[in-house]
Amino acid sequence: AQSVTQLGxxxxxxxxxxxxxxxxxxxxxxxxxxWYVQYPNQGLQLLLKYxxxxxxxxxINDFEAExxxxxxxxxxxxxxxHMSDAAEYFCAVSDPGGGNTPxxxxxGTRLSVIA
Amino acid sequence: xxxxxxxxRYLITVTGKKLTVTCSQNMNHEYMSWYRQDPGLGLRQIYYxxxxxxxxxxxxxxxxxxxxxxxxxxxxxLESPSPNQTSLYFCASSPSLSFSGRGETQYFGxxxxxxxx
Numbered sequence: 537a538q539s540v541t542q543l544g545x546x547x548x549x550x551x552x553x554x555x556x557x558x559x560x561x562x563x564x565x566x567x568x569x570x571w572y573v574q575y576p577n578q579g580l581q582l583l584l585k586y587x588x589x590x591x592x593x594x595x596i597n598d599f600e601a602e603x604x605x606x607x608x609x610x611x612x613x614x615x616x617x618h619m620s621d622a623a624e625y626f627c628a629v630s631d632p633g634g635g636n637t638p639x640x641x642x643x644g645t646r647l648s649v650i651a
Numbered sequence: 652x653x654x655x656x657x658x659x660r661y662l663i664t665v666t667g668k669k670l671t672v673t674c675s676q677n678m679n680h681e682y683m684s685w686y687r688q689d690p691g692l693g694l695r696q697i698y699y700x701x702x703x704x705x706x707x708x709x710x711x712x713x714x715x716x717x718x719x720x721x722x723x724x725x726x727x728x729l730e731s732p733s734p735n736q737t738s739l740y741f742c743a744s745s746p747s748l749s750f751s752g753r754g755e756t757q758y759f760g761x762x763x764x765x766x767x768x
Contacts, residue, residue: 580741
């Protein structure tokens with residue numbers, strides 16, 4: 537069964553500093569991978585996704601993530617944090633092999649940005 | 652505007668009193684899904700629907716029912732709510748007829764916060 541591990545339930549960075557949110561997956565085949573963001577009192581929205589094309593994926597708001605098969609990782613980065621990036625971030629994985637396998641979410645990482 | 656709507660946004664109820672949370676999407680999406688979000692547990696799928704009249708259980712279906720009589724609507728029904736169903740619920744949809752996880756983006760509603768006393 538596929539699964540996702542997000543290391544760190546809470547990450548705090550200073551404004552302007554690098555953001556790094558970690559995601560490791562477990563899947564029997566190279567999966568599809570997603571990062572979603574949830575701003576306070578809102579639903580989730582897609583930041584970026586990997587679907588077996590380029591391994592470095594660029595998303596909205598200058599976020600990007602790199603798929604590393606050898607490390608089974610899909611870490612999310614942003615060069616310079618902004619106050620508006622404070623939110624909860626979810627990594628998710630799905631199996632492209634077919635069937636009705638649901639999208640499996642990690643437990644989330646709450647990002648705080650300090651002025 | 653393309654969107655997924657949920658109603659109500661907030662609900663307080665008592666144990667055993669049947670309730671329905673509505674979900675509607677205006678994007679003509681085939682796939683719809685319900686999740687619950689709990690602190691420290693992330694999002695867990697309750698039920699999903701591949702198409703009209705086609706529904707299936709997710710990871711945590713106990714205590715919930717769904718129906719998909721028309722493409723745009725996917726209500727979540729709690730026949731006899733219990734306090735352990737206190738949670739934040741999200742409805743989501745995606746375009747794919749086959750399966751949303753094959754690279755399709757899921758679009759989420761704003762959430763329904765439910766408190767069962």
